[in-house]
Amino acid sequence: MLIERIICAGSGGQGVLAMGKVLAISGMREGKEVLWLPSYGAEVRGGTAHCAVVISDGPIASPVFEKADALIIMNDPSLRRFKNHIRDKGLLIVNSTLAHCKATSRRLKVVNAPLTQIAIDLGFERAANTVGIGVYLALKKLIALSTMEKAIEEVLAHREKLVSVNKRALEEGYFWAQKELKSN
Amino acid sequence: MLIERIICAGSGGQGVLAMGKVLAISGMREGKEVLWLPSYGAEVRGGTAHCAVVISDGPIASPVFEKADALIIMNDPSLRRFKNHIRDKGLLIVNSTLAHCKATSRRLKVVNAPLTQIAIDLGFERAANTVGIGVYLALKKLIALSTMEKAIEEVLAHREKLVSVNKRALEEGYFWAQKELKSN
Amino acid sequence: MAKTKIRKNRCKGCGLCIAYCPKKNIKADTQHNEAGYFPAVLVCDDDCTGCGICYLVCPEVCIEIDP
Amino acid sequence: MAKTKIRKNRCKGCGLCIAYCPKKNIKADTQHNEAGYFPAVLVCDDDCTGCGICYLVCPEVCIEIDP
Amino acid sequence: MGRSFGRPKALRDVVTHYCPGCGHGILHRLVAEIIDELGIQSRTIAVAPVGCAVNAYDYWGVDCSEAAHGRALAVATAMKRLQPDKVVFTYQGDGDLAAIGTAETIHAANRGENLTVIFVNNAVYGMTGGQMAPTTLAGQKTSTTPEGRQVRREGYPIKISEMLALLDGVYSVERVSLNGPKEILDARRAVRQAFVNQMEGKGFSLVEVLSMCPTYWSKTPQESMKWIAEEMMQVFKPGKLK
Amino acid sequence: MGRSFGRPKALRDVVTHYCPGCGHGILHRLVAEIIDELGIQSRTIAVAPVGCAVNAYDYWGVDCSEAAHGRALAVATAMKRLQPDKVVFTYQGDGDLAAIGTAETIHAANRGENLTVIFVNNAVYGMTGGQMAPTTLAGQKTSTTPEGRQVRREGYPIKISEMLALLDGVYSVERVSLNGPKEILDARRAVRQAFVNQMEGKGFSLVEVLSMCPTYWSKTPQESMKWIAEEMMQVFKPGKLK
Amino acid sequence: MQKKILISGNEAMGEAAICAGCRFYAGYPITPQNELTAYMAAELPKRGGIFIQSESEVSAINMIFGASACGARTMTSSSSPGISLKQEGISYLSGAHLPAVVINVMRAGPGLGNIWPAQGDYFQATKGGGHGDYRMIVLAPASIQESFDLTKKAFELADRHRIVAMVLSDGMLGQMMETLTFDPDEPPPGLVAKPWALTGADGRPANVTRSLFMARDAVEKNNLLLQKKYRRIESREVRCEKLLLDDAKLAVVAYGTMSRIARGAVEALRRRGVKAGLLRPVTLWPFPKKEVAEVSRRVKKILVVEMSYGQMVEDVRLAADPGAQVGFYGRAGGGVPTERQIIREAMKLIVAAKGRRRG
Amino acid sequence: MQKKILISGNEAMGEAAICAGCRFYAGYPITPQNELTAYMAAELPKRGGIFIQSESEVSAINMIFGASACGARTMTSSSSPGISLKQEGISYLSGAHLPAVVINVMRAGPGLGNIWPAQGDYFQATKGGGHGDYRMIVLAPASIQESFDLTKKAFELADRHRIVAMVLSDGMLGQMMETLTFDPDEPPPGLVAKPWALTGADGRPANVTRSLFMARDAVEKNNLLLQKKYRRIESREVRCEKLLLDDAKLAVVAYGTMSRIARGAVEALRRRGVKAGLLRPVTLWPFPKKEVAEVSRRVKKILVVEMSYGQMVEDVRLAADPGAQVGFYGRAGGGVPTERQIIREAMKLIVAAKGRRRG
Numbered sequence A, B: 001m002l003i004e005r006i007i008c009a010g011s012g013g014q015g016v017l018a019m020g021k022v023l024a025i026s027g028m029r030e031g032k033e034v035l036w037l038p039s040y041g042a043e044v045r046g047g048t049a050h051c052a053v054v055i056s057d058g059p060i061a062s063p064v065f066e067k068a069d070a071l072i073i074m075n076d077p078s079l080r081r082f083k084n085h086i087r088d089k090g091l092l093i094v095n096s097t098l099a100h101c102k103a104t105s106r107r108l109k110v111v112n113a114p115l116t117q118i119a120i121d122l123g124f125e126r127a128a129n130t131v132g133i134g135v136y137l138a139l140k141k142l143i144a145l146s147t148m149e150k151a152i153e154e155v156l157a158h159r160e161k162l163v164s165v166n167k168r169a170l171e172e173g174y175f176w177a178q179k180e181l182k183s184n
Numbered sequence C, D: 001m002a003k004t005k006i007r008k009n010r011c012k013g014c015g016l017c018i019a020y021c022p023k024k025n026i027k028a029d030t031q032h033n034e035a036g037y038f039p040a041v042l043v044c045d046d047d048c049t050g051c052g053i054c055y056l057v058c059p060e061v062c063i064e065i066d067p
Numbered sequence E, F: 001m002g003r004s005f006g007r008p009k010a011l012r013d014v015v016t017h018y019c020p021g022c023g024h025g026i027l028h029r030l031v032a033e034i035i036d037e038l039g040i041q042s043r044t045i046a047v048a049p050v051g052c053a054v055n056a057y058d059y060w061g062v063d064c065s066e067a068a069h070g071r072a073l074a075v076a077t078a079m080k081r082l083q084p085d086k087v088v089f090t091y092q093g094d095g096d097l098a099a100i101g102t103a104e105t106i107h108a109a110n111r112g113e114n115l116t117v118i119f120v121n122n123a124v125y126g127m128t129g130g131q132m133a134p135t136t137l138a139g140q141k142t143s144t145t146p147e148g149r150q151v152r153r154e155g156y157p158i159k160i161s162e163m164l165a166l167l168d169g170v171y172s173v174e175r176v177s178l179n180g181p182k183e184i185l186d187a188r189r190a191v192r193q194a195f196v197n198q199m200e201g202k203g204f205s206l207v208e209v210l211s212m213c214p215t216y217w218s219k220t221p222q223e224s225m226k227w228i229a230e231e232m233m234q235v236f237k238p239g240k241l242k
Numbered sequence G, H: 001m002q003k004k005i006l007i008s009g010n011e012a013m014g015e016a017a018i019c020a021g022c023r024f025y026a027g028y029p030i031t032p033q034n035e036l037t038a039y040m041a042a043e044l045p046k047r048g049g050i051f052i053q054s055e056s057e058v059s060a061i062n063m064i065f066g067a068s069a070c071g072a073r074t075m076t077s078s079s080s081p082g083i084s085l086k087q088e089g090i091s092y093l094s095g096a097h098l099p100a101v102v103i104n105v106m107r108a109g110p111g112l113g114n115i116w117p118a119q120g121d122y123f124q125a126t127k128g129g130g131h132g133d134y135r136m137i138v139l140a141p142a143s144i145q146e147s148f149d150l151t152k153k154a155f156e157l158a159d160r161h162r163i164v165a166m167v168l169s170d171g172m173l174g175q176m177m178e179t180l181t182f183d184p185d186e187p188p189p190g191l192v193a194k195p196w197a198l199t200g201a202d203g204r205p206a207n208v209t210r211s212l213f214m215a216r217d218a219v220e221k222n223n224l225l226l227q228k229k230y231r232r233i234e235s236r237e238v239r240c241e242k243l244l245l246d247d248a249k250l251a252v253v254a255y256g257t258m259s260r261i262a263r264g265a266v267e268a269l270r271r272r273g274v275k276a277g278l279l280r281p282v283t284l285w286p287f288p289k290k291e292v293a294e295v296s297r298r299v300k301k302i303l304v305v306e307m308s309y310g311q312m313v314e315d316v317r318l319a320a321d322p323g324a325q326v327g328f329y330g331r332a333g334g335g336v337p338t339e340r341q342i343i344r345e346a347m348k349l350i351v352a353a354k355g356r357r358r359g
């Protein structure tokens, strides 16, 4: 039975909660069981925001977990906070524009991806989160790119401009990661 | 073990609660266990007020009882309400100025005493309750007349005039009853 | 001359009608009623003007007046 | 010329000091600080009059001024 | 030609539980008369307070709800919002409306709920046995101010009506009293207007009624009426506040 | 000769949890400065609200108590009555003071408690994520008035300070704001006076402070200051109300 | 038409209320249930209902009283401290036989505590945090789908029995999103006539809603009526879920969010070869006494797990066979028992000697 | 000097508070406890304390919070509906470890009910009517002398454990007068230093009273502290009275007013030759579990009697030996079980076959 546990973390303004939602919705649209759990309330006001996403073929029991299968980390404080919450052989995607993780151990698969920089290059810094999803997709292939695009449409239903820029961000991330994979 | 359960009942203004208190205090001053339980709250606003007094040689268990050993009844509505709450051979004192009870059964000892009239004759209608205590004392002899006088002093501590008129009322009631007893 | 009726057993003897009748046409009874109050009674039927003041001030609504 | 100091890592980059400095002597840094904000920095130490306005409007109390 | 006077249709033919000379009885009758007059008995909903008038539903022949102490205006708010075609009014004592219910009163008023409020100010807590009310006068003795209310300790009698009049959401506030035939007639007019306001969709209308509590003022009914005129009215000036 | 500016002694040297540009930070500093100035740090007791300033005790170096949401003035009443020689103040948001705490506020004021009240009006519930406050402006969008506050439904922004000014027990009420250096200086003066009043035994003194919540106004801090001047001040006129 | 959406527990309960025909909602903001209030603010007026952000929780519960007295389906929601403030109102609703739905998205207490999930209000909900002998029907969802389904059901049950029905959620379940499948066009379930409602005494005697009675035995009579109703509900409305209990040697009992984690633990125990099963009360009142009794006779070992220091465990002990050993593990104040901790406690209980009956 | 007076339960509790050094009282009128508020109004200011008639019960409990935070001995009182309104405040006091005394003179519920005596608030008092995992010490006097003694004791216990202590009286016990013997000049018992109190940070770091903690595990830590305290209290502060139990075959368990009537019934049963005894919990929390367990092993038949439909009976069942048969009889809403009814139920229980463990 497939079960994928993802944590997305970053600062308040980086759209990590939305990133998690898009992941969850795409899973749902592919017929999987999904769960999205945000940090909330006063926790948010301080610094980091994060959410946990679970995507599974079967019913999801516990909504909380100790170790994630994948982390998507958008900034440095989040990296410090979450870097131990990942299982052996787990995937750690780090926004290398704002943080960096040396792959010191063989325990993890670490991908330093310049998410913010890619987004800035696209002319829309705030799409860095979507770039991150693209990277994740390319690396994990859990969900079809087309489903993910529909999920983005769904989440951003009302705002057409945002839809197109985010779709591009998704693709950029995806292709960046594919290139990265090949070059390794 | 002596245990005497008394109900005093009348209309709001007739001082039945005070009557019960004087009885209880006198019992206490003679070293007995005593208990005084009033009707209270919204019950009062309507019509009748009443209280239950228990005087005993030993610890008093239940504060409520189904049948009293003695009733002192100040008016007609109270007579209707309480006339069945008395044990066999119990004593029923009725303020015959405002109510009357025919001693139809042999079950009870009924004394129709013109409490209000005696008080009016004393020039103080509101002492009818104390007249009632006097009658009760003469009939039951549970407490010394002198103790009762002290109890009246205690309750009416602040109001000297009232003390003297109530003492007279107590005596008048007492003597009325003694006469009554003899003439029977 | 109005027909004024005071429901004796409803009256609580508050005395307000007595105080306000411009004709001083109401007084307190000397006999208490069923509830133990000394109810208001008309002094003289003929003196009543039917002005309604007694009705107006009566908290127990126990006065009825027909013109 | 006053000695004005902005505690970089305490600043939340709200921009109020920047907006109110009568000398236009404060700007936002291009590098984010530890907390991820782009903090205020003085443009030129010499231009500061020590007027205290930046201190007055700063919600984080991260400006100190010695005359 | 005289008119006839008798028990209004909307007032059940039962003895009240009020003390002799209590203002509640008079005011109950006024409300019932107005319900008759406006022909709204079948579409009126009353909200009774917790106070001496707690079982007002035993007296008025209209649909009626109890409300927890002080919360009548929260209850009424929902009723009127759900049934705008009904005439909804609350009847509340000073403790109910101006002490424990302060927040509910002020916010219903501020929202401009289209309601009629009859506020019975008798300067005391009647039901619980004569404690200080927020409207108790300076110096007035009650069971919780045995030496008389001291303004330095217990504060001044609260002028809640004046405060309410200040709110943009409030349509009308008037203070009347029951201390005599003329005053009762005037109270009747004011209460009537407060109902009419609601029927015309004007919004929140409150009538404060200075009312006798002979029992806990330790006065005869007549003395009580005099006390309203001589003492209460000095502090609570009758008149239209808004 | 210039003077020096630096963190007041009564303000702990820690980062606040407030959002960038939040008025609470400025006001905390003003309060701390005044405590320093009056030399009362060792005898001041603060009562924190439930609102964004819930953990104000992490910032002020004075004895401090939490109070349940809205009940700061009940808590403070007991404190001051028991320790008249202490300086007791509450610091409360608009939801805390003027919604759930309406009754506690009004009755503490009416009793004339010798207290200082700092009332932070930011026209929104900050802590819970930007819901309508009793002081939210007409038309203002919040998470519970997604189309903007409609006065016919939600009522007008409540003028609690004006209401309080009406009470005999209240000594002083003033409205100030934080939307610029001049205004902040004026706010400082008013807050200081409210403390001095208490120390002189004058009685209940309240300062309403119009304050920015950039986060839930969806504005930059600077825009927020402008919005205070252009919108809030139209409804909540600064000045001495009593 | 069936819809399938990703939605939070808080919003799902809001949508459920609207689908159930809730016509009046009043509430006061409090984390972690604010999304529900916001959802009602945005949706209810559009869909024919009335939304009021009240000035306090006390006001909200009393508005609900008024709405219910008029016959409307009505709801309020809050979180722990706010629910404490509603206790008087809940007791009034109960005494007056008024149906209403109250949602408690529990957070860490006591006092202000914090906004993290907790289950510290079980006693308050099931035994009566207000005064007097009353009960609420208490429903404990464990997923977003169930948050929706049970909220809808709550309206039906409330009307059927003229009782307050509480949905007992928590901060995690309220904030969490999962898939919800529902049909927004389905008509409200279980609508009943309400001849007792205050709609104006037009052609009928006047109606009165109240919990006070002046005659001395009338309050006792009203109480006996309530008790009769409670017995009826106990005999009809119990719900609970059983998982892997048929051959189990150990039953874990947990509700709500906690049951999800417990389920993870039970599955892990099974993977280790331990015959564990899960009993999940869905109605906390009426409590599934018979089910617990029956299971306890078979498994002999029961582990109750709560986000509290032991509240539901009392009901389990009262219901369990005296021969069964009932163990407990709980954390509170924001602490959430983990799968690992549950497994550890389960293993301890399994090896524990029979000893004192009460672990 | 010893005094011997006739006094009501309500006034005796007021006098006790003053004798215990209560310096601040806040309350809001409600029947049947008004004599207590009036007593405090008349006496407290004369004897150096502060009396405030607050604008509501909510305000009163929060004033108490403030008074306690300053280190003063403090009390509030009310009756059932008013106590419901205090639940949030009680939870706050508990979470902040603040000592306070709360008196509940119980009346008939639910809702407004009426002013007659009742015991329907046992659950609320002992399990926590407010939110979160907290406890109060709950003392149940059965006479006027005990109303005085236990109220005085409540202040001592509250301070000793930094906890809320509730005196659970009822309308009958509050209104009733009996003889009270006491010495008004005796110094307040058990005064302790309160270095945590808010008295101005003069020469010491600033003090803070609070129940909220921002760090995630700090609320759990505070809860663990509370739990430790509760275990300590459970081990030290249990009180209960036993009467005629040595040779008893049947134990009646009742508290407060009810225990007085039960005692009458027990004496009457003895007169009929039935070996009955009385077990009277004086502390309802901590509940005399060991005592019940011990007695239940000997008597085999236990009859619990309450002025409610069965609240304390749950604690008796949880504590009793599984071999004992626990029966229950209760009335509520102003109905008070009579001696005759108790005797009837006792006789039924005696002849009843063992059957289901739970009567």
Ligand SMILES: Cc1ncc(C[n+]2csc(CCOP(=O)(O)OP(=O)(O)O)c2C)c(N)n1
Binding pocket: E049, E050, E051, E052, E053, E069, E092, E093, E094, E095, E096, E097, E120, E122, E124, E125, E126, E127, E128, E133, H028, H029, H030, H031, H057, H081, H082, H085
């Ligand atoms: C929550 C609650 N607190 C207190 C009470 C007791 N109580 C009943 S009526 C009342 C006040 C009555 O005064 P008021 O509102 O002025 O009405 P009045 O009796 O004077 O007409 C109080 C305090 C209650 N029933 N419920």
Ligand SMILES: Cc1ncc(C[n+]2csc(CCOP(=O)(O)OP(=O)(O)O)c2C)c(N)n1
Binding pocket: F049, F050, F051, F052, F053, F069, F092, F093, F094, F095, F096, F097, F120, F122, F124, F125, F126, F127, F128, F133, G028, G029, G030, G031, G057, G081, G082, G085
């Ligand atoms: C009894 C209770 N109800 C609700 C809440 C949730 N709550 C916390 S703060 C707050 C309002 C905050 O608004 P405000 O008082 O204006 O302060 P601000 O955050 O805007 O400074 C609310 C409703 C609570 N903690 N307790």
Ligand code: SF4
Binding pocket: C004, C020, C021, C022, C023, C024, C025, C026, C047, C048, C049, C050, C051, C052, C053, C054, C055, C065
């Ligand atoms: S109607 Fe007028 S005149 Fe006649 S009795 Fe009444 S008050 Fe007097």
Ligand code: SF4
Binding pocket: C006, C010, C011, C012, C013, C014, C015, C016, C017, C018, C039, C040, C054, C057, C058, C059, C060, C061, C062, C063, E021
């Ligand atoms: S006013 Fe009415 S109640 Fe009063 S005395 Fe006259 S008739 Fe009787």
Ligand code: SF4
Binding pocket: D004, D020, D021, D022, D023, D024, D025, D026, D047, D048, D049, D050, D051, D052, D053, D054, D055, D065
């Ligand atoms: S002190 Fe005045 S001049 Fe200097 S930086 Fe600050 S605001 Fe500008």
Ligand code: SF4
Binding pocket: D006, D010, D011, D012, D013, D014, D015, D016, D017, D018, D039, D040, D054, D057, D058, D059, D060, D061, D062, D063, F021
């Ligand atoms: S005002 Fe303060 S916090 Fe804001 S940018 Fe300037 S230094 Fe930074």
Ligand code: SF4
Binding pocket: E017, E018, E019, E020, E021, E022, E023, E024, E052, E122, E126, E127, E212, E213, E214, E215, E216
């Ligand atoms: S106590 Fe006062 S208000 Fe209540 S019924 Fe009696 S007179 Fe009227």
Ligand code: SF4
Binding pocket: F017, F018, F019, F020, F021, F022, F023, F024, F052, F122, F126, F127, F212, F213, F214, F215, F216
């Ligand atoms: S939410 Fe608003 S009030 Fe709260 S800290 Fe942020 S800006 Fe300040």
Ligand SMILES: [Mg+2]
Binding pocket: E051, E093, E094, E095, E120, E121, E122, E123, E124, E125, E126, E133
């Ligand atoms: Mg009153």
Ligand SMILES: [Mg+2]
Binding pocket: F051, F093, F094, F095, F120, F121, F122, F123, F124, F125, F126, F133
């Ligand atoms: Mg605010």
